[in-house]
Amino acid sequence: QKEVEQNSGPLSVPEGAIASLNCTYSDRGSQSFFWYRQYSGKSPELIMFIYSNGDKEDGRFTAQLNKASQYVSLLIRDSQPSDSATYLCAVQGGAQKLVFGQGTRLTINP
Amino acid sequence: ETGVTQSPTHLIKTRGQQVTLRCSSQSGHNTVSWYQQALGQGPQFIFQYYREEENGRGNFPPRFSGLQFPNYSSELNVNALELDDSALYLCASSSGTGYQETQYFGPGTRLLVL
Numbered sequence: 001q002k003e004v005e006q007n008s009g010p011l012s013v014p015e016g017a018i019a020s021l022n023c024t025y026s027d028r029g030s031q032s033f034f035w036y037r038q039y040s041g042k043s044p045e046l047i048m049f050i051y052s053n054g055d056k057e058d059g060r061f062t063a064q065l066n067k068a069s070q071y072v073s074l075l076i077r078d079s080q081p082s083d084s085a086t087y088l089c090a091v092q093g094g095a096q097k098l099v100f101g102q103g104t105r106l107t108i109n110p
Numbered sequence: 111e112t113g114v115t116q117s118p119t120h121l122i123k124t125r126g127q128q129v130t131l132r133c134s135s136q137s138g139h140n141t142v143s144w145y146q147q148a149l150g151q152g153p154q155f156i157f158q159y160y161r162e163e164e165n166g167r168g169n170f171p172p173r174f175s176g177l178q179f180p181n182y183s184s185e186l187n188v189n190a191l192e193l194d195d196s197a198l199y200l201c202a203s204s205s206g207t208g209y210q211e212t213q214y215f216g217p218g219t220r221l222l223v224l
Binding site for chain 1: 151160210212
């Protein structure tokens with residue numbers, strides 16, 4: 001079982017709609033959860049982090065965490081073509097490393 | 111821009127050679143982590159340096175080694191290059207090693223091994 005799993009996509013969403021990206025993780029001791037966006041040929045860029053169960057909102061982005069279900073998600077409201085990218089879920093537990101999923105490729109269609 | 115810089119941006123080497131990649135951390139950050147990202151995959155943790163000491167290592171062989179300098183910049187050295195070492199190498203800096211520390215990535219070095 002992979003430590004962090006994401007649907008690799010591609011996920012196609014019409015412009016203006018809500019994009020929903022999901023991630024599950026295997027280590028129950030994980031404490032911090034991050035979403036990074038990576039454009040083709042570029043390095044990962046931090047979008048959001050979340051530590052506590054529930055929702056955390058930042059502009060058009062909402063991160064949701066459910067530790068009991070070992071599930072974290074990212075919602076993007078009013079999707080724009082510039083949101084087209086690969087979204088990486090990363091989990092950090094007691095160790096110092098970030099464990100990444102393989103990423104979900106998101107395409108926003110005008 | 112995160113303030114994390116890496117050099118060089120691209121590199122081509124042949125199998126068996128050695129390579130050194132460099133990273134300058136963001137101002138105020140004392141921790142540098144290195145990741146390898148193969149095409150179509152998520153980044154994989156290589157190791158982390160905190161105040162010039164190795165502070166955790168992923169599942170990479172000893173031919174992957176590193177250093178951190180007093181100014182917190184860092185180097186990644188890879189000996190006896192193999193074709194599978196072709197990847198994007200990412201450096202990330204943070205202001206500590208706690209679980210709430212956010213890691214900010216540099217632009218990466220793309221290595222091609224022929």
